[in-house]
Amino acid sequence: MFDALRNHIEKIIPLTEEEVELIASFFTARSYKKGQFVFQEGEPLTKHYFICKGLLKLVYTDTDAREHIIGFAMEDWWESDFEAFYTQQHTTLSLICLEDTDLLYITLEGYKTLCRTLPKIEHFFLEKAYFGFIAAQKRILSTLTSNTSERYRQLLERYPTLVQRVPKAQLAAYLGVSRETLSRISL
């Protein structure tokens, strides 16, 4: 399970055996069943999650109890409510398993200590943050420029495996359209 994390980090920065040991010592493994909440709206959030196996959704639930999907997260991704994590506030989001999943997590204190002990890891996190930002900006651009059908096509293109793994209603909640509208779309 730690191997997944190690390979993931080494794609960006080389590590010695000792560094791998050091990093691993900051992470804890945990498994969840489909449907379980990794964290839930209103909780304090002090962890940052790396997904070894599985599929999750990051969700905002509005006052009418509607779920809006901010993002899906799968193998080799990091997920968290970043704002709550860094600003030490309670979450406004929930992270929910769409499949049985295996996670590794690091606490905020662990994260800070790790960055102090092994500064080059910040380079790794910086890379992740940049690409997360770029992806978010692209999604914004896609809502500005494309209609629903086109955005659905883009979604399928970007995550080809997703259609097989989640019900269409979840894809609709990600695109911000109704289940019915998505069902009526012909590509």
Next chain:
Amino acid sequence: MFDALRNHIEKIIPLTEEEVELIASFFTARSYKKGQFVFQEGEPLTKHYFICKGLLKLVYTDTDAREHIIGFAMEDWWESDFEAFYTQQHTTLSLICLEDTDLLYITLEGYKTLCRTLPKIEHFFLEKAYFGFIAAQKRILSTLTSNTSERYRQLLERYPTLVQRVPKAQLAAYLGVSRETLSRISL
């Protein structure tokens, strides 16, 4: 002009006089008039801009020549086409001045060298990247959960000075609605 950058960085990491000198040596100042392009779609982009004074829009122009505003940028902000910058591709975006503006820029090579020479600066950029990502995610969430009127209200709340500084049509292009619709909105 460099003072603005210095104060900006020192809000996150402390700097010695020598470090300030070092950093300043990597940046070049440049001024633009209202309406000028800082960079334009199709160009190779190897610079990262810090805005000392002024107001700009980051824009995607679609095949029908419509402008979609990915973001506004003002005093103390960084702007660039991050994807083009890091992946060394040609830009798909344009950065256009909405007011006379003063910028400082760093090249990609300069950026890399600076990070190698002064690793703690990566901590600074990491912080910026995280908060950029968080802001982008919030904007996505706002398009998922709120109607146009509510999103307009949020925009005014977040950037209260913006209404006085840019024509309403620009705000419409940011929100992804037509000029006419925005004009019909009562708050």
Next chain:
DNA sequence: ATAGGGGAGTGATCCAGATCACTCCATAAC
């Protein structure tokens, strides 16, 4: 002073997508 141009409001019409109400499966549970 006059003309031209950019910003903004507004009416009429049209359409994409929401909503509600249903049907038709599969698969799992009794």
Next chain:
DNA sequence: GTTATGGAGTGATCTGGATCACTCCCCTAT
């Protein structure tokens, strides 16, 4: 087997926003 239960399609109706066409106003250049 029979019955829930969740996923998916579809028809009818309604509405927010796009689009087009226009007016009005203010500012700047001639």
